[in-house]
Amino acid sequence: MSSNHLxxxxxxxxxxxxxNPVDWYPWCNEAFExxxxxxKPVFLSIGYSTxxxxxxxxxxxxxxxxxxxxxxxxxxxxxxxxxERPDIDSVYMAVCQTxxxxxxxxxxxxMTAEQKPFYAGTYFPPVNRSGMMGFRELLxxxxxxxxxxxxxxxxxxxxxxxxIDTNAGSSEDKVQKQAGKAIDSxxxxxxxxxxxxSFDKNYGGFGSAPKFPTPHNLIFLMxxxxxxxxxxWYQVEKTLEQMRRGGIFDHIGYGFSRYSTDRFYLVPHxxxxxxxxxxxxxxxxxxxxxxxxxxxxxxxxxxxEYILREMTGPDGEFYSAQDADSEGxxxxxxxxxxxxxxxxxxxxxxxxxxxYFGISERGNFEGKNIPNLLNGNPISDKxxxxxxxxxxxxxxxxxxxxDDKVLTTWNSLMLSAMVVxxxxxxxxxxxxxxxxxxxxxxxxxxxxxxxxxxxxxxxGTVNGFLDEYAYYTAALLSLYEAVSDEKYLRRAxxxxxxxxxxxxxxxxxxxxxxxxxxxRLITRPKETYDGAIPSGNSVMAYCLxxxxxxxxxxxxxxAAEQQLAxxxxxxxxxxxxxxxxxxxxLLYNYPPQKxxxxxxxxxxxEEIISRVPLYADIKILKEETSEFKLLNGNTTYYVCKDxxxxxxxxxxx
Numbered sequence: 343m344s345s346n347h348l349x350x351x352x353x354x355x356x357x358x359x360x361x362n363p364v365d366w367y368p369w370c371n372e373a374f375e376x377x378x379x380x381x382k383p384v385f386l387s388i389g390y391s392t393x394x395x396x397x398x399x400x401x402x403x404x405x406x407x408x409x410x411x412x413x414x415x416x417x418x419x420x421x422x423x424x425x426e427r428p429d430i431d432s433v434y435m436a437v438c439q440t441x442x443x444x445x446x447x448x449x450x451x452x453m454t455a456e457q458k459p460f461y462a463g464t465y466f467p468p469v470n471r472s473g474m475m476g477f478r479e480l481l482x483x484x485x486x487x488x489x490x491x492x493x494x495x496x497x498x499x500x501x502x503x504x505x506i507d508t509n510a511g512s513s514e515d516k517v518q519k520q521a522g523k524a525i526d527s528x529x530x531x532x533x534x535x536x537x538x539x540s541f542d543k544n545y546g547g548f549g550s551a552p553k554f555p556t557p558h559n560l561i562f563l564m565x566x567x568x569x570x571x572x573x574x575w576y577q578v579e580k581t582l583e584q585m586r587r588g589g590i591f592d593h594i595g596y597g598f599s600r601y602s603t604d605r606f607y608l609v610p611h612x613x614x615x616x617x618x619x620x621x622x623x624x625x626x627x628x629x630x631x632x633x634x635x636x637x638x639x640x641x642x643x644x645x646x647e648y649i650l651r652e653m654t655g656p657d658g659e660f661y662s663a664q665d666a667d668s669e670g671x672x673x674x675x676x677x678x679x680x681x682x683x684x685x686x687x688x689x690x691x692x693x694x695x696x697x698y699f700g701i702s703e704r705g706n707f708e709g710k711n712i713p714n715l716l717n718g719n720p721i722s723d724k725x726x727x728x729x730x731x732x733x734x735x736x737x738x739x740x741x742x743x744x745d746d747k748v749l750t751t752w753n754s755l756m757l758s759a760m761v762v763x764x765x766x767x768x769x770x771x772x773x774x775x776x777x778x779x780x781x782x783x784x785x786x787x788x789x790x791x792x793x794x795x796x797x798x799x800x801x802g803t804v805n806g807f808l809d810e811y812a813y814y815t816a817a818l819l820s821l822y823e824a825v826s827d828e829k830y831l832r833r834a835x836x837x838x839x840x841x842x843x844x845x846x847x848x849x850x851x852x853x854x855x856x857x858x859x860x861x862r863l864i865t866r867p868k869e870t871y872d873g874a875i876p877s878g879n880s881v882m883a884y885c886l887x888x889x890x891x892x893x894x895x896x897x898x899x900x901a902a903e904q905q906l907a908x909x910x911x912x913x914x915x916x917x918x919x920x921x922x923x924x925x926x927x928l929l930y931n932y933p934p935q936k937x938x939x940x941x942x943x944x945x946x947x948e949e950i951i952s953r954v955p956l957y958a959d960i961k962i963l964k965e966e967t968s969e970f971k972l973l974n975g976n977t978t979y980y981v982c983k984d985x986x987x988x989x990x991x992x993x994x995x
Contacts, residue, residue, distance in 0.1 A: 546584035597648035658778025768952030876922030935983035
């Protein structure tokens with residue numbers, strides 16, 4: 343078989359499998375109808391294009407002619423890109439976690455033609471190995487059970503379906519039982535205490551290895567400290583500095599890898615994701631605004647440099663990810679030999695560089711070296727020219743796979759990050775990047791008020807889910823906050839109102855993951871817990887709070903309070919897992935000050951935006967009005983906070 347039903351798909355992940363001998367289908371009615379007609383179970387494989395173990399299983403099993411023949415003869419096989427279909431991923435991840443106690447990718451699900459699962463797992467080796475069941479043996483066993491003991495499999499499928507359906511509804515039941523209870527304003531303090539208990543005083547971060555950046559947790563702690571509730575800044579400062587020093591930060595080409603495999607942040611999982619870098623840019627930029635420590639701003643700007651250089655398309659769109667693997671090895675692209683560096687830079691400079699970046703002849707990773715500054719050397723640009731030489735040399739290596747799919751949610755997040763960096767620096771290039779990304783989304787990923795999940799070489803096709811609407815609303819609000827252009831605020835209201843129309847649960851509270859524009863699946867989940875990125879429900883809480891504060895619209899106030907109450911009851915079990923919601927709750931309880939700036943003829947918007955606080959509602963006027971006049975002919979600031987408006991001033995702290 344030269345190709346399968348994945349040819350012509352837009353997802354890079356599906357395209358990667360389009361030449362497999364497995365007769366893959368995308369998720370479609372045709373596949374399930376064929377399973378019914380041929381009386382076969384369905385094998386569902388979910389992953390994404392830069393997933394290391396997805397590559398391994400693909401090479402070992404899906405490119406294996408014998409295993410492909412077993413699949414083609416006895417199963418209908420479906421491939422799903424989790425980034426393109428988060429709804430399918432969410433439903434069947436719940437199955438995997440219920441059945442196995444854990445989840446991850448590649449995800450392997452066996453189910454009926456009615457989409458009811460009866461067996462789940464993640465990675466399987468091709469044959470029995472080291473106590474793990476082989477994929478070949480698993481396929482043969484499931485085929486045998488399907489033909490000889492199907493009643494047991496079908497009973498299992500019904501039990502699993504009943505369990506996940508109950509779990510999906512449990513949160514709504516909980517809220518309905520507790521309807522009328524107040525928003526719990528004690529949750530931020532409880533979360534802060536949980537972080538203190540798990541904080542790694544020696545190496546930063548929280549808990550033990552592996553350590554994920556989860557910058558939204560750090561952003562919450564910065565806000566919690568900044569409004570004077572308790573000082574958690576030391577946790578943020580230590581963690582951000584340790585990540586910048588470690589190998590999780592690419593000291594040669596910049597940007598952050600996915601997570602650290604150790605507690606020191608030395609050895610990362612080397613794939614680079616757009617969303618991690620966006621959230622980290624926000625965290626480092628905010629940390630600079632608080633501390634005026636240049637290392638934080640330098641890290642944010644170097645990360646932006648990486649994004650603009652390697653992850654930005656010709657029309658300002660942002661690509662999704664860079665792979666960890668090259669030539670079949672994870673991290674090979676990023677690691678160095680001591681002698682290799684000396685040959686490139688010359689012996690004297692090479693030895694100095696290696697000493698500075700902790701590079702030795704013995705190596706710190708599989709006999710080679712990950713450049714890092716965990717040795718305590720100062721963070722500086724003293725080897726700028728040498729890093730440039732090494733970067734150019736690294737470009738000659740086997741290129742990393744680039745997932746050039748453009749995702750609405752992740753583009754919205756990076757758009758927001760560029761806006762924050764503009765507000766901190768006043769540099770036009772960051773605002774321009776955000777505006778271009780906004781134009782790309784409007785042109786390629788929106789049809790009126792309907793959003794699409796992604797696009798690649800053309801317009802989007804999969805109708806958006808809650809996250810697309812929540813994150814794009816937040817991005818539009820960030821643009822409005824930066825430039826005071828009403829068109830962004832109006833568009834934010836349109837998208838937020840569409841989200842409420844499509845996804846809001848009028849009975850149980852909160853927002854469903856998929857709405858009336860999407861496929862119907864066997865359950866209808868609500869995602870509320872913050873994972874690698876904040877949940878759509880958390881971001882909706884933020885958007886509703888900010889829309890109320892900006893517009894003073896009582897409908898948004900009511901909706902915000904309902905969402906905060908809904909999330910409060912869900913977060914009470916482990917509030918540290920709901921930091922974006924907690925950030926929204928802090929914003930609601932401690933509204934940002936309002937600052938109106940009237941420009942003199944000698945100042946520009948770019949100069950003023952970097953002077954004003956980040957935690958403030960800003961409006962910049964280019965000319966005087968009857969209400970806002972210049973003081974002494976100079977740029978003037980009118981500040982209102984804590985229900986009090988202060989006299990106009992020419993300087994702001």
